[in-house]
Amino acid sequence: MAKKKNRKKELKRQQKLNIKVISEEEAAWTEALAHKPVFVERRRIQNFDEQHTAIIQYADEHGDYPDVQEISHQLRNGTFIWNPDHELFRKAMHTPNKYKRNNLLKQVLELNPDYFAAEFHLFASEVEDFDLPTFEKVLEFEALVLSKWKTNRYNDWNYFESRPVLTALLFLIEYYMGEGCYHKALELVDLYLSKRPERFPPNFVFCMLSLYHMTGQEIKVERFYQEALNKGKCDDTVLVHAVIAAFLRGKLEEARKLFAKLAEMNTEAIAFFAAKDWYFQVFEIEEQEFYYPNSNESLMASLYPLFDFLEKNIILTEFLSNEAKKLGGKEHITIPYGLEEGLAELADLFSLMGEPEMKGIRMDYARIFLDNGISTSADFKDWTEKEVLALxxxxxxxVKKLKENGIKFNKAN
Structure with a gap:
């Protein structure tokens, strides 16, 4: 059973690696046709942006901006000649095997020690457990990221050369958030905002607003919402945080009005929040490569960094559910496609998490076990320690924590 699930998981991963990430130029065309998707980048293995990298390489070599159509033509025909470091990095980003990928990344750094994207991916692949040695490595990496960012003159997401550094910066913010180091995460958020960027990295706003909730800074959420409103750039992903901020400040009538506005803006919001234990659904965004605004997926993406907070704030989640039911009426609510299956999977996850042998084990680790066929603590008896470590x-x-909790592994060689 476990092997079958592993093959399925590997197939999904291969499919993700082959998904096309559109260029800025192509995005402009699709936007004109009203078909622009908003991409959600949650993988640590990122696609190699061929067109942008090729343009930068050409400009560096010739001191002139290239003919973009000619570059695109060469890329389609496979006639563009990559620099050796770009060619190796490109190969690494399409190599699913971790050890082979890391060897390629090391080769990139041997050719070009300043190739930060390779250094970042190599670092990210080694950050798994949260312990003191890992935390010290993360702090050292943070110093490197900030140094590289300063070298780039604190450019924002509009500048392609800065994107690997800003991606690493967001990785650090999410890492600190996930481990409860909220004030470390806030330091980086405040530093980024102090540079007055024109464009935020993907998911930055969601992390920022979630951090404000976690640290009781609801006024900052309301201020950001108002600024977005004044600029005509407010969408459902910001509005849902404004609803939460108003509720947490005790402004119930305002929270109700904002929720009604959210339901008007996003027609899927009522069904989403009216579903039983709706906040479990935010995990499903991990399986999505892109989403469209004003959809179930846009709500999931916006609330994803806030999951632990929502799980603990039952009054808040009940308020959102009640408002959805009042506006939609129970008899008119339909469960979105795939939601019931997703909730069933999450029920299995929380059943496993509730066992005493799983005390102190993070939810994302429990999910890894569940994905590989370990649905109860008793299932570990069919696995050796080596097999579990291979996950x-x-x-x-x-593994040490599991053993301390009383888990017994298979002793077979």
Whole structure:
């Protein structure tokens, strides 16, 4: 059973690696046709942006901006000649095997020690468990990221050369958030905002607003919402945080009005929030490569960094559910396609998490076990320690904790 699930998971991963990430130029055309998707980048293995990299390489070599159509033609025909470091990095980003990928990244750095994207991916692949040695490595990496960012003159997401550094910066923010180091995450958020960027990295706003909730800074959420409103750039992903901020400040009538506005803006919001234990659904965004505004997926993406907070704030989640039911009426609510299956999977996850042998084990690690056929603590008896350690994301600290909790592994050689 476990092997079958592993093959399915690997197939999904291969499919993700082959998904096309559109260029800025192509995005402009699709936007004109009203078909522009908003991409959600949650993978640590990112696609190699061929067109942008090729343009930068050409400009560096010739000191002139190239003919974009000619570059695109060469890329389609496979006639563009990559610099050796770009060619190796490109190959690494399409290599699913971690060890082979890391060897390629090391070769990139041997050719070009300043190739930060390779250095970042190599670092990210080694950050698995949260312990003191790892935390010290993360702090050292943060110093490197900030140094590289300063070298780039603190450019924002509009500048392609800055994107690997800003992606690493967002990785650090999410890492600190995930481990409860909220004020470390806020330091980086405030530093980025102090540079007055024209464009934020993907998911930055969601992390920022979630952090404000976690640290009781609801006024900042309301201020950001108002600024977005004044600029005509407010969408459902910002509005849902404004609803939460108003509720947490005790402004119930305002929260109700904002929720009604959200339901008007996003026609899927009522069904989403009216579903039983709706906040479990935010995990499903992990399987999405892109989403469209004003959809179930846009709500999931916006609330994803806030999951632990929502799980603990039952009054808040009940308020959102009640408002959805009042506006939609129970008899008119339909469960979105795939939601019931997703909730069933999450029920299995929380059943496993509730067992005493899983005390102190993070939810994302429990999900890895569940994805590989370990649905109860008793299932570990069919696995050796070596087999569990071979699961991507599971390290020796986690195995040690399981043993301390009384888990018995298979002793077979």
């Amino acid at each position: 991507k994301g599971i390290g020796p600290v986690t």
